[in-house]
Amino acid sequence: MPVTKFHPYHGQNIRLLHDNMVAYRETSFAHALTFSEKALKPGEIFLVEIEKNELGWSGHMRIGLTQFDPSCKFELPQYALPDLQNMGKSWIFAVTKSHNKVVYSDAGDSDSVDREIHQSVLGDAEVIHTPQGSFSRSLLLPLRKLLSNNYETSVSTSSSDSALPTDIGSRIGIMYRVVGDTAEMRFIINGEDQGPCARNIPHQGGPLYAVVDVYGTTKQVRIIQLYCEGESDGPLQKEKVSPGRKCMKCRTENAILIIRVNDAFCKACFMVYVTHKFRATIGKSKLVRDGEKVLVAYSGGPSSSCLLHLITEGLSERAHKKLRFKPGIIFIDESAVLDNLIEDGGTAKDRIAELMVDVGYPCQTRRLEEAICLDQGGHLSEADLSSLTESYQASVCTSDPASPDDNLNKARVEIKALFSSIKSLTAREDMLNKLRQRLLMEVAHVQGYSKVMTGHCGTRLAVNLLSNISQGRGAHVAMDTAFSDTRYSDVMFVRPIRDFSSKEVAMYNSLHGVESVFLPTLTTKTHEGSSIEHLTEAFVTGLQTDYPSTVSNIMRTGEKLSTEKRDGENSNCALCQGPLDTDVGASSALNAVEFSSLISKKKNGRVDGCGDSATCCGEGDGSCHTQSEGLKKDEVMSVLCYGCRMTTKDMADPTALPEKLFRQISYRIRRSKMKEDIQDFLLDPENS
Amino acid sequence: MALRICLEFSGGAELLFNKTKKHEVTLPVCEKDWTIGSLLPWMRETMLKERPELFMQGNTVRPGILVLINDSDWELMGELDYSIKENDRIIFISTLHGG
Numbered sequence: 001m002p003v004t005k006f007h008p009y010h011g012q013n014i015r016l017l018h019d020n021m022v023a024y025r026e027t028s029f030a031h032a033l034t035f036s037e038k039a040l041k042p043g044e045i046f047l048v049e050i051e052k053n054e055l056g057w058s059g060h061m062r063i064g065l066t067q068f069d070p071s072c073k074f075e076l077p078q079y080a081l082p083d084l085q086n087m088g089k090s091w092i093f094a095v096t097k098s099h100n101k102v103v104y105s106d107a108g109d110s111d112s113v114d115r116e117i118h119q120s121v122l123g124d125a126e127v128i129h130t131p132q133g134s135f136s137r138s139l140l141l142p143l144r145k146l147l148s149n150n151y152e153t154s155v156s157t158s159s160s161d162s163a164l165p166t167d168i169g170s171r172i173g174i175m176y177r178v179v180g181d182t183a184e185m186r187f188i189i190n191g192e193d194q195g196p197c198a199r200n201i202p203h204q205g206g207p208l209y210a211v212v213d214v215y216g217t218t219k220q221v222r223i224i225q226l227y228c229e230g231e232s233d234g235p236l237q238k239e240k241v242s243p244g245r246k247c248m249k250c251r252t253e254n255a256i257l258i259i260r261v262n263d264a265f266c267k268a269c270f271m272v273y274v275t276h277k278f279r280a281t282i283g284k285s286k287l288v289r290d291g292e293k294v295l296v297a298y299s300g301g302p303s304s305s306c307l308l309h310l311i312t313e314g315l316s317e318r319a320h321k322k323l324r325f326k327p328g329i330i331f332i333d334e335s336a337v338l339d340n341l342i343e344d345g346g347t348a349k350d351r352i353a354e355l356m357v358d359v360g361y362p363c364q365t366r367r368l369e370e371a372i373c374l375d376q377g378g379h380l381s382e383a384d385l386s387s388l389t390e391s392y393q394a395s396v397c398t399s400d401p402a403s404p405d406d407n408l409n410k411a412r413v414e415i416k417a418l419f420s421s422i423k424s425l426t427a428r429e430d431m432l433n434k435l436r437q438r439l440l441m442e443v444a445h446v447q448g449y450s451k452v453m454t455g456h457c458g459t460r461l462a463v464n465l466l467s468n469i470s471q472g473r474g475a476h477v478a479m480d481t482a483f484s485d486t487r488y489s490d491v492m493f494v495r496p497i498r499d500f501s502s503k504e505v506a507m508y509n510s511l512h513g514v515e516s517v518f519l520p521t522l523t524t525k526t527h528e529g530s531s532i533e534h535l536t537e538a539f540v541t542g543l544q545t546d547y548p549s550t551v552s553n554i555m556r557t558g559e560k561l562s563t564e565k566r567d568g569e570n571s572n573c574a575l576c577q578g579p580l581d582t583d584v585g586a587s588s589a590l591n592a593v594e595f596s597s598l599i600s601k602k603k604n605g606r607v608d609g610c611g612d613s614a615t616c617c618g619e620g621d622g623s624c625h626t627q628s629e630g631l632k633k634d635e636v637m638s639v640l641c642y643g644c645r646m647t648t649k650d651m652a653d654p655t656a657l658p659e660k661l662f663r664q665i666s667y668r669i670r671r672s673k674m675k676e677d678i679q680d681f682l683l684d685p686e687n688s
Numbered sequence: 689m690a691l692r693i694c695l696e697f698s699g700g701a702e703l704l705f706n707k708t709k710k711h712e713v714t715l716p717v718c719e720k721d722w723t724i725g726s727l728l729p730w731m732r733e734t735m736l737k738e739r740p741e742l743f744m745q746g747n748t749v750r751p752g753i754l755v756l757i758n759d760s761d762w763e764l765m766g767e768l769d770y771s772i773k774e775n776d777r778i779i780f781i782s783t784l785h786g787g
C-alpha cells in the first residue's frame with residue numbers, strides 16, 4: 001500500500017507539511033478543509049492524530065466522508081459543518097470533548113440510528129485485519145494511553161484517564177463498511193469503535209473521500225500510516241523545536257528532552273516511559289523466567305550501566321511488578337589487547353569493580369585472554385573455574401597482570417600475538433567482539449547461567465547491523481540484532497535495551513546520576529575511517545542527527561531479515577557460532593575472493609608454511625596439540641562463516657586462533673576426512 | 689560583564705579536554721550575548737587540547753554528542769541560538785562507542 005496523504009487541494013488556510021501527511025491551519029479557524037488524496041475503500045481506516053491545538057476558539061476538528069472529488073477543484077466552502085454537509089453527498093461529524101457513542105449532526109439524514117449495542121468492527125485481537133492490510137491495535141491508541149495501560153504508576157494514571165478525544169495525541173479514525181446495498185460510517189476514537197454514526201450511504205454512487213476540517217481549537221493533524229509500515233515515522237527531517245515546549249504526555253510540566261522524531265517529555269514522564277519500555281521488552285518476550293540465573297555483561301560504559309541500573313530498580317522491593325530473575329554481573333577486562341591505550345594505570349578498572357560490588361549481586365571480573373584458554377582439559381578447566389567462583393566481595397578474579405597464574409599469563413602473551421598478527425583495525429575489532437562473546441558464553445555455560453544480558457542499545461545495534469553487512473556477515477544480522485540470540489546451544493543472549501537510542505541511555509544516566517566509567521576501545525581517538533564499524537557509526541549518527549528515525553528504521557529492516565536455522569554440528573561457524581553461509585554457488589563473491597587468494601598464493605608459496613596435517617604426536621585420538629598446529633590455513637577457513645573467513649584472511653598466522661576453536665576445527669576436519677576415506681566402504685542403501 | 693559557567697564532559701568527550709570532566713570557565717566580556725553558537729568556537733580555540741574534528745563538525749558539535757543545558761536537551765533550548773546565562777551548566781556527552 002502506498003502512503004496515505006492529504007489531497008493537495010485544500011482550504012486556503014491550510015498548509016500541508018511532511019510530504020502532505022500533516023495538515024496545519026496557519027491562521028483563523030475557517031477555510032481549513034482537507035481531503036484524503038485517494039478515495040477510501042470499504043473497511044479502510046483513515047486515521048489522524050491531533051498534533052497541535054490552539055486555544056481561544058470554540059469547537060474542534062470535524063471529520064467524515066464526502067463524494068465530492070477534490071481533484072475536480074470544486075469551490076470549497078468555509079466549513080465542513082454545516083456548509084459542506086448542506087451541499088449534500090457528505091457525512092460529517094464534529095469531534096467533541098465528551099464524545100458519546102453516537103453523535104448526530106443537526107443536518108444529518110433523518111434515519112434514526114438506534115442505540116443498539118453494536119459489534120465493534122475492530123474485534124478483540126491485538127492485530128486488526130482490514131481488507132487493505134493488518135496493523136497492530138496499538139496504532140489506534142494515543143501514546144499516553146499506551147503507557148498508562150501497561151504501567152500504572154502515580155505519574156501516569158491521573159492525567160491520562162481524563163484525556164479527551166480533542167486533546168493533543170488523540171487518534172481519530174473514519175471508515176465505512178458495506179451493509180447490504182448501502183454503507184455505514186464509523187468513527188474510531190482512540191481505539192474504540194463508536195458504532196455506526198451514519199447509515200444508508202450510497203457508496204455505489206461515487207467514490208468516498210475522507211474529509212477533515214482542521215477547525216477551531218484543533219490546529220494541526222497528522223495522518224497515521226496504518227497500511228504502510230515504516231512510513232508513519234519515515235525519514236522525516238528533524239524539526240526546529242520552539243523553546244519552552246510542554247511535555248507531550250502530562251502537558252503540564254516543561255519538557256526537558258526530545259526523543260524519537262519529535263516527542264517532548266518532562267523528566268517524570270521520561271522516567272516512566274523508559275522503565276516501561278524496558279519492562280515491556282522483557283515481559284513481552286516471556287523468555288526470562290522467575291528465578292532464572294542471568295549473567296549481566298557489564299563494561300562500565302553508558303549502555304551497560306543503564307541496563308544494570310534498570311535491572312537493579314526492577315528487582316528492588318519498591319518496583320511495581322518486581323522482576324524475579326537472579327542476576328550475576330560480569331566484567332571482561334580487555335586490557336590484554338588494549339593496554340597501550342590505557343594510560344591511567346588501572347584506576348578505571350578499579351572503579352568498575354567497585355561499582356559492580358556496590359550493586360550487591362554476585363560479580364566477577366574475567367580477563368579476555370581466558371577466552372583462548374577456557375577449554376575442558378585445556379588450561380582452565382571447569383575445576384579451575386569453580387575455584388575462581390563468583391563472590392559478593394571485591395576478591396574477584398584478579399585483573400593484575402602479575403597474577404601467579406602461569407596459564408593466564410601465557411594466554412596473555414598468546415592473545416597479544418593473535419591481535420598483533422591481525423593487520424586491519426576492522427578485523428581486530430571483529431575478533432575482539434567474537435572472543436568477548438565466546439568468553440561470555442563459556443562462563444555462562446560453566447556457571448549454569450541460562451541467559452546472558454548485554455547492554456546493546458538500538459543505536460549500537462543499528463551500527464552493528466550495517467557494519468556486519470559490510471563485512472560479509474549478512475547471514476547473521478538477524479540474530480546479531482534481535483532481542484534474543486539463540487545460536488549457542490544452551491545459553492541465550494538477550495538484549496533488553498535494544499529499543500533504546502543512545503540518547504535515551506545518556507539522558508537516563510544523566511537524570512538518574514548513573515555513573516559510567518569510560519574505557520577506551522580499539523577505535524578511541526582514531527579518525528572516522530579507521531575501521532568499518534567506526535565509519536558506520538559516524539554515518540549512522542550523522543544521519544540520525546538530521547533524520548531522527550534513522551536508527552529505528554534500520555532496526556525495523558533488520559527485524560524483517562531472518563535466516564533459516566540448519567541443524568547438525570557442521571553447520572555452525574567454529575568462531576562465531578553463526579550458521580555457515582559458505583555453502584554457495586560457484587559465482588558468488590565468496591568464490592571470487594577464494595579464487596583471487598588462490599592465484600596470489602601460487603606466486604608467494606604457501607601462506608601457512610606448515611607441513612602435512614598428519615603430524616600427530618601419536619596419541620592416536622588426535623587430541624594432542626601438535627595435530628592442531630599442523631592445520632593449514634585453508635582447513636581453518638573451511639569451518640568458518642564468510643565473515644569470519646574475511647577476518648581470518650587478515651591474519652598472518654591463523655594458528656594463533658584460540659586453542660579450543662582449534663580443537664573443534666581439527667575434530668571437524670578429521671571427521672570429514674574420515675568420511676571421505678571410508679566412503680567407498682559404506683553401503684549404499686539404494687543398492688543393498 | 690564576564691560570565692561564569694560550568695562545562696562538563698563525559699562519555700569520552702573529556703579525553704579531548706585535558707581528561708578533565710568538569711571545567712569552571714569565565715567567558716570574557718563580549719559585545720554580543722554569548723550563545724552556544726559563539727561558545728563552541730571559543731572552546732575550540734581556548735580549551736580543546738587535540739583533534740578538534742572529534743568534537744566539532746562545522747560550526748556545531750559532532751553528531752553523536754549530546755548537549756544538555758541545565759539538565760535539559762539543548763534541542764528544546766534553541767540549540768546554537770541559546771543565550772548563555774551566569775552559572776549555566778552545560779554538559780557534553782559523547783554517545784559514540786569509545787568516545
Ligand SMILES: [Zn+2]
Nearest residue numbers: 247250266269
Ligand atoms: Zn510529563
Ligand SMILES: [Zn+2]
Nearest residue numbers: 573576641644
Ligand atoms: Zn563466523
